[in-house]
């Protein structure tokens with residue numbers, strides 16, 4: 391199985407920040423989820439620097455700032471189900487549902503067992 395690339399993990403502003411290597415358990419769970427889902431994971435956002443997080447309207451305490459959060463693009467209900475189910479099976483307990491993406495993070499400083507909407 392292909393690994394997630396630096397392009398997936400780096401901040402989208404071009405600053406080169408990549409905090410994903412700090413979170414091996416997150417990386418492993420995300421890899422497992424992708425295998426279970428059987429569909430490509432289009433990573434819209436992973437690591438964010440402070441400046442980029444502000445620029446895209448991220449929350450002040452966004453888990454993207456730590457590199458333990460992803461937004462996965464998904465635009466139809468069947469793909470959404472596959473990814474959502476796989477994320478939960480892989481052990482993710484913090485999931486956000488947007489119209490065109492799913493957010494998943496493993497942030498130990500925030501409540502587990504939550505699904506929210508954007």
Ligand SMILES: [Zn+2]
Pocket residue numbers: 401402403404405406407438439440442
């Ligand atoms: Zn940046």
